[in-house]
Amino acid sequence: MSDADFPDAWYLILSSRLIPDLDGGYTISTLARARQMTDAGAAPLLLTVDPGDADAHAAHRRTFVERGAAAASGVFRNLFDEALAPDGGAADWLRASAHEGRADPALEYRDVAGGAISLPNVIDPDWHLTTAPIVVRDAAGDSVSVIDGFGALYRAWLTHLTAQLREKNPRPVVIICESRQLGELIVGWGDDDVRILHTVHTIHLEAPYRPDSALNALWTRWFEIAPRFDAVLWPTAQQRDDVRERFGDAANDVVAPHAVRAPAAVVPTDDRDAGRVVVLGRLAPGKRLPAAVRAFARVVAEVPAARLELWGAGAQRDELEALVAQLGLAEAVTLPGLTNDAGAVLDRAAVYLTTSAFEGQGLALAEALAHGTPVVAYDIRYGPRDMLAAGGGILVPDGDEDALVAALARVLTDAATRRRLSAEAVSAAATLSPARAMQTLAAACGEALSRPRRR
Incomplete structure (x- = not known):
């Protein structure tokens, strides 16, 4: 490869x-x-x-x-699979990393690793930085020692694991x-x-x-x-x-x-559903999907055959279903749920749409390019500008609904544009290859x- x-x-x-x-x-x-x-x-x-x-x-x-x-x-x-010794107590590496001590009486604890460890319940966004004692037990279930916080626990495991590897x-x-x-x-x-x-x-x-x-x-x-x-x-x-x-x-x-793996073959533009627009991702506020649905109502007014599929799961599903009903878009906008075969979804689509407010890179966008699916995306930080620099889609100013609607309508109604963007997408995806x-x-x-x- x-x-x-x-x-x-x-x-x-x-x-x-x-x-x-x-x-x-x-x-x-x-x-x-x-x-x-x-x-x-x-x-x-x-x-x-x-x-x-x-x-x-x-x-x-x-x-x-x-x-x-x-x-x-x-x-x-x-870590916790390997923290339990065959005799039921904490593994030797963990006991060796612990020292004499006891649980913090001000904290609640929960047992993990078959009871060999008790973790403090630290309610804080920076919980991982705590040095609150983690309780380590022997096979009899007695509290024999503690380790000072999650960082010390993680580092002890890494030290043990790397020593094991270096023995080989x-x-x-x-x-x-x-x-x-x-x-x-x-x-x-x-x-x-x-x-x-x-x-x-x-x-x-x-x-x-x-x-x-x-x-x-x-x-x-x-x-x-x-x-x-x-x-x-x-x-x-x-x-x-x-x-x-x-x-x-x-x-x-x-x-x-x-990176994303390219399919064995790209489905030709003319073999796809010319009106199908797809979104792949979490149904979460950062994806700005209510705004996407409102914009798509305008697209349908211009392109009656247009259809939008919002693939994914998340907290906004009920809100999105209510909005689709409110706008009378039940025939045009659907929420099929999660998919474990994003490639099959993209292979049927004429356009991949992303309206996110922000991304790290945008993995679904990268997959769309690999599958030759033209992209319409807001110019956000981060991802679309880099990935579409060599073509493969239309980048519109962030939040400009008029430009978004115009871009979608153009790609959906112009087969030549779809063919050109599809070819560019496959080429652009080469920079994202494994x-x-x-x-x-x-x-x-x-x-x-x-x-x-x-x-």
Whole structure:
């Protein structure tokens, strides 16, 4: 699949959780990166730290394998699955990392890992930073020791896991951290043979999402530590450039878009439903779907055969159904629900529409390009401007409903325009191919390993 030359190392992809149909594009792109690395010969492990039970984790892994999102269940490792010893108490590595102490009487606790661990219930947006004691029990169920907070727990597991791997082969270790919270906790962890590359999945700005807008509060602290990572992987050049202009050039930032696999063949424009417009994503406020429905009412007035499908699930479903009924669009706008075959949806569509207020990159837009589906998109941060720079769709000023309606009507009524945009889309998607993504990632890993660690 790829001629990417990954350095000889252990590769660990670290995520907070990976659960089917949860966390939208984050889960899809994280799994895709792991699968693409496996196909390129890097053989990463997928690490998670969510405290679900082992049976639930096993079910999640089976689902991912059945869907083709993961190569095998064996690529997954979970902290809490490995925190339970065969005798029923905490595993040796966890006991060795703990010290004498007791639970905080001011906090509520919940038992996980078969009762071997009790986690404090910390009600705070920055819960991950707490040093509240985590209780570690022996096989008899007695509280024997504590570990000081989630960060200490996660780092203890990583230390144990990397030691295990190095017993098999004393290679360097590359951590690809997919979570901001985890990045904050491990930025100072590791020895001279550990490198940490941190990915970015979302926007760092608050509304109105301009380069000088207020930072999202969750990212403020992260930007202070970002130069300490061995590389930061930005999904778009526009976001990387905005960050450089604001914070300076840290010399460790790389543009590494999330990749999508192209279909074996692109469905010709003339074989598609000429009136079908599709949206793929969460039914959430940030997608601005009520505004999309209102704009589509105007499209239908101009193009009576036009139909809009809003694929996905989310909190706004009831609101959207009510709006469709209120506007008398029941025959023109439908909400089919979730799909596990986005490609089949895109292959039938004449247009892919996105009206999001913001994105990290826009994975569904990338898939649309790969399937040769013309795109109509608002010019938002981040994604559409980068991905449509070489064609494949029509970019309209953010929030300009008149321009959006005109663009949709034009593409729906002009077969020649659809054919041209479809051909451009396939060409544009080549920059988002797994082969290109793996070459970029392999080069970033090689560069990080070629110099001393930044931490």
